[in-house]
Amino acid sequence: MERQDVVIVGAGIFGLSIAYHILRENPGKHVTVFEKFGTCAQGNTAKSAGAFRNVFSSKTNLLLADTSIDFYMDIHRKGYDIGLEQAGYLWLMSASQIERNKTVFEGMMKEGVELKFFEKEDLKKVMPYLNTDIDPDDEEARMMGLESIEKGIQGVKCGFVDADKLTRFYEGEVKKMGGSVIYNTEVEKPLLEPKEKLGLECEPLIWQDVEITGVKLKNGHTVNADKVIIAANSWAPQILDPVGIDCMIKSVKRQMFVLRNPKLNVLTNVHGFNSMGVLPFTIFPKASVYIRVDRIEGSVWASGHEHFGAPYCFEEDPKATDEYYDYNIYQVLRKYMPIFDGLKASNKWAGLYDMNTIDANPYIFETHNVIIAVGSSGSGIMKADAVGRITAALYAGRTEAELYGGKKFKVSALGIKNRQVDAERFIL
Amino acid sequence: MERQDVVIVGAGIFGLSIAYHILRENPGKHVTVFEKFGTCAQGNTAKSAGAFRNVFSSKTNLLLADTSIDFYMDIHRKGYDIGLEQAGYLWLMSASQIERNKTVFEGMMKEGVELKFFEKEDLKKVMPYLNTDIDPDDEEARMMGLESIEKGIQGVKCGFVDADKLTRFYEGEVKKMGGSVIYNTEVEKPLLEPKEKLGLECEPLIWQDVEITGVKLKNGHTVNADKVIIAANSWAPQILDPVGIDCMIKSVKRQMFVLRNPKLNVLTNVHGFNSMGVLPFTIFPKASVYIRVDRIEGSVWASGHEHFGAPYCFEEDPKATDEYYDYNIYQVLRKYMPIFDGLKASNKWAGLYDMNTIDANPYIFETHNVIIAVGSSGSGIMKADAVGRITAALYAGRTEAELYGGKKFKVSALGIKNRQVDAERFIL
Structure with missing residues (x-):
């Protein structure tokens, strides 16, 4: 050559x-x-x-993402199909999380990031299947350290893109x-x-x-x-x-699980967050467990991870395991959204994050x-x-x-x- | 437990x-x-x-070493046998190296590091077997990028210690x-x-x-x-x-070679650097090739390394190879000190540096x-x-x-x- x-x-x-x-x-x-x-x-x-978001605490990440998203939106408008849907990101946060991140959100807004705040009651109205209030007598939830959802914070210039x-x-x-x-x-x-x-x-x-x-x-x-x-x-x-x-x-593994069930169809019929009437990329208040609707495939993706202790390990072909879903992600999902109760992952994969630690x-x-x-x-x-x-x-x-x-x-x-x-x- | x-x-x-x-x-x-x-x-x-030295360009390294050496000297004085010999470090430098490091040496001296400078002629007198002048017609030396030795810089508060x-x-x-x-x-x-x-x-x-x-x-x-x-x-x-x-x-391998030969006895009879009349830990002007006399064993240790390109690699039991000595270290040694001519390594080992890159x-x-x-x-x-x-x-x-x-x-x-x-x- x-x-x-x-x-x-x-x-x-x-x-x-x-x-x-x-x-x-x-x-x-x-x-x-x-x-x-x-x-x-x-x-x-x-x-x-x-998925894409301009919601970052680092001003650098914020700027890199914000301008990249502008570019993606521009090519989307020009007619390139990149699967872009500005569905938003929705952080469902407990009172303590809101308190911890208050100044971070203020900083983002000062940088021009558009955030919308939803009260618990508003969230309930839009998503009646959302369990915002953790039952104080729920021993499992206590053991899991689950907190009630106090507010929703939506990043507006966020959404899905077909990578x-x-x-x-x-x-x-x-x-x-x-x-x-x-x-x-x-x-x-x-x-x-x-x-x-x-x-x-x-x-x-x-x-x-x-x-x-x-x-x-x-x-x-x-x-x-x-x-x-x-x-x-x-x-x-x-x-x-x-x-x-x-x-x-350092490399760290992340696992993704795909769920398919008619019960989940309600997630593509959520009004109040975006014009498509779809649930935003939604993050629950525990272990960054999140779900992301795939409207084309009619499925929901779910993931999540520990905040400390995940091994740094390079693997040529990392694998997701059903146990990881069953014991980890599923347990959080079913508590906050009981429509996930009993659902098994129909597909799964794993990838590596190349982490700047x-x-x-x-x-x-x-x-x-x-x-x-x-x-x-x-x-x-x-x-x-x-x-x-x-x-x-x-x-x-x-x-x-x-x-x-x-x-x-x-x-x-x-x-x-x-x-x-x-x-x-x-x-x- | x-x-x-x-x-x-x-x-x-x-x-x-x-x-x-x-x-x-x-x-x-x-x-x-x-x-x-x-x-x-x-x-x-x-x-x-x-070996030990307080000769570092980083003020932090300098301080950590300088005070540690003081402690080692103190326990040595108190009668603990730690094999401490204040033989010095001797950098044999080319004109270009001296130029590049001039301000670094000035900075060290400002921090209190005691350095002694030796002119080429002084070095020759003390070590008649030192080849300070690279023959411009020596094609090998040209290919190796060897430069003539212009000066010796001795770090005084430096020497050997039995690790x-x-x-x-x-x-x-x-x-x-x-x-x-x-x-x-x-x-x-x-x-x-x-x-x-x-x-x-x-x-x-x-x-x-x-x-x-x-x-x-x-x-x-x-x-x-x-x-x-x-x-x-x-x-x-x-x-x-x-x-x-x-x-x-990151881990990087370093290899050490031991040389034994009556020809090398002159290195334990070098006057002008220290009271023991021994050659200091001596660094040649190429690839950090250095030698270190072991008076007790009657041998000389030699090592050296590339300045870029050595692989980062963890090995449980890294090995030294004769080829590494023959093609790399030996080639530099014999040019600057022809008494090494023909000498093979009688022993060798390798270790890893845990590098802060x-x-x-x-x-x-x-x-x-x-x-x-x-x-x-x-x-x-x-x-x-x-x-x-x-x-x-x-x-x-x-x-x-x-x-x-x-x-x-x-x-x-x-x-x-x-x-x-x-x-x-x-x-x-």
């Missing part, structure tokens, strides 16, 4: 957004995306909840601009070579000057490139550790001719457009990126050395 | 220094150190170069104060338990309140403790990942009732006493630690959230 200007590793939404924005800014450049799976978005992108279709939008545009996306081709690691080769098998030697000159594929071939960009999510450490680049992320904002930085864009921390879909723009700016050597809508963003703020972000508190 | 006040994981020099200082401050507390190996210092402590004996000093004191050190007992992970147990196998569940209540041993037993301290160097991520605590380090200063922080003291970054021996004091202060809930000699140190400076250190440039 001929020398590339840019090789991008990973055809998830980060990798393809990056390819799109680099090609948009640099028409004619040779940009190739390598992907181990057979098509795009097959890593952790497609395993996501397919697969959105990624395909970027893929299509990349191809139109002449970029290559090569599937079923796994990158083993960046190609680390001595500047002056000796032809020895044990090169590079410690006294040789080295540089990263491209990528080594698992099929044994090498591809030279002026710049290598790693957008491989949880796979990034597997690719970068072998050449001594720390991409600072320090602040849960993305990392975008360059070292030794490699640009790394990782740390989506479970909210990569909704920030991917901004990540693409910032990475393209870093590639071009600019200190500022222009996000969709014109806002400027200091590229180094997402780097390691001069990082300037606040820690995210709203991780789902 | 009865409930402990403190369980420390790892009987390397960090773990035992921590145990020592906690017991010193809290006589009578039940402190137990667990160690997977059969005796202390058998992890990466004993695999170190057994094993020093660790045994701490171990002995810990035992005297009633602490337990239990060998051949590997900790699997911190014990994460629900505050209210249900007796289910799949606990903790995501809706349970959890806490770390001790440690789980690999032999299946559990030990309860009010506080768990992880001082397990490269093993720390193996122990902490399973409970979702990111200790922020961002700033190469230690991490000391607490999260969820676990204190983590890692990131020695290859210079843990010489900072261990200060690390013990700072960890003991964190354990006691103090915001300031008192280092040996009375200097105060802000505990949070080595934490994650309010970290306040500058990046180290002098990593060997």
Whole structure:
């Protein structure tokens, strides 16, 4: 393969957004995306909840998401089918949660985030099947630490998006601009070579000057490139550790369960939150258990996770287990929405979050001719457009990126050395 | 085993220094150190170069080392045999290296570090077997990027220490104060338990309140403790990942080679650097190749490493290879000191550095009732006493630690959230 200007590793939404924005800014450049799976978005992108929100406590996450959502809404309006439905996010919160997050919500609103507050009585009217009041005599609920729902907080500029279709939008545009996306081709690691080769098998030697000159594929071939960009999510450490680049992320598993039952049809007939009359992406007051209606499939997705103690562990093919649903998510769901009582998961999958464990904002930085864009921390879909723009700016050597809508963003703020972000508190 | 006040994981020099200082401050507390190996210092402590220096570009590293060295010198004076020899460190530097590090040396001297500068001619007089001038017609040397030695910079408050004996000093004191050190007992992970147990196998569940209540041993037993301290160097991520605590380090292998030959006897007869007439710990101007005389064994240790590209990889039992010496270290040694010509390594070993890849200063922080003291970054021996004091202060809930000699140190400076250190440039 001929020398590339840019090789991008990973055809998830980060990798393809990056390819799109680099090609948009640099028409004619040779940009190739390598992907181990057979098509795009097959890593952790497609395993996501397919949702978007601009509700973040970190101003950086907020800005990245808010401008990316504007871009997604724009292409949606232009007629691209990306499955966008502005259904909203609905946090059902206990009195103590509201108290804890009061200043956070105030901060968001100051940044322009549109939030709507619903009193308990309003919630009951709209969703008569919602159990807002935990019975003080319910021993199970006490043991589970369940609290009554006091208020609903709706993020308005939030909703559902088809992560697969959105990624395909970027893929299509990349191809139109002449970029290559090569599937079923796994990158083993960046190609680390001595500047002056000796032809020895044990090169590079410690006294040789080295540089990263491209990528080594698992099929044994090498591809030279002026710049290598790693957008491989949880796979990034597997690719970068072998050449001594720390991409600072840990993988943590999340499991998703699909429920189908006529009893759940009421969730597509909820009025007061959005024009579609559908239940927003709804988060219950315990263990971030959430549900998300899939109107097309006529199903409901459910997930949730512990707030501390989930193992950091990379797995090539993480699996969801029925026990995880039965003992964990289901127990919370049935208490707050008894219509879930007795329902088993009809389908399930698991993916990995590539967590930035320090602040849960993305990392975008360059070292030794490699640009790394990782740390989506479970909210990569909704920030991917901004990540693409910032990475393209870093590639071009600019200190500022222009996000969709014109806002400027200091590229180094997402780097390691001069990082300037606040820690995210709203991780789902 | 009865409930402990403190369980420390790892009987390397960090773990035992921590145990020592906690017991010193809290006589009578039940402190137990667990160690997977059969005796202390058998992890990466004993695999170190057994050397100490206060020559660091990071003011924090400098202070931690400087005060720890004072403590080591004090116990040495008091008659403990810790193999301490103040032989000095000698950086043999090229003109370009001196230029690059000029302000760094000035900064160190401002902090009170005693440095001595030797001109090339002085070095030649003291070490006639030192090849200071690289022959411009030497094609090999050109290919290797070797530069002539311009100056020697000696760190005076530097030298050799027997890492094993020093660790045994701490171990002995810990035992005297009633602490337990239990060998051949590997900790699997911190014990994460629900505050209210249900007796289910799949606990903790995501809706349970959890806490770390001790440690789980690999032999299946559990030990309860009010506080768990992880001082397990490269093993720390193996122990902490399973409970979702990111200790922020990467492991990188370093290899050490032992050379024995009568030709090398001249290195124990070098006058001008120290009272023992021994060659200081000497670093050559390429790939941090260094040698360290072992007077007792009558041998010379040699090591070195690439400045970029060494893989991050945890290995239970890393191995040194003859090829690494032959192609890498030997090639540099023989050019600068032809007395090494033809010498093969008679012994070798490898260990891991637990690298803080961002700033190469230690991490000391607490999260969820676990204190983590890692990131020695290859210079843990010489900072261990200060690390013990700072960890003991964190354990006691103090915001300031008192280092040996009375200097105060802000505990949070080595934490994650309010970290306040500058990046180290002098990593060997």
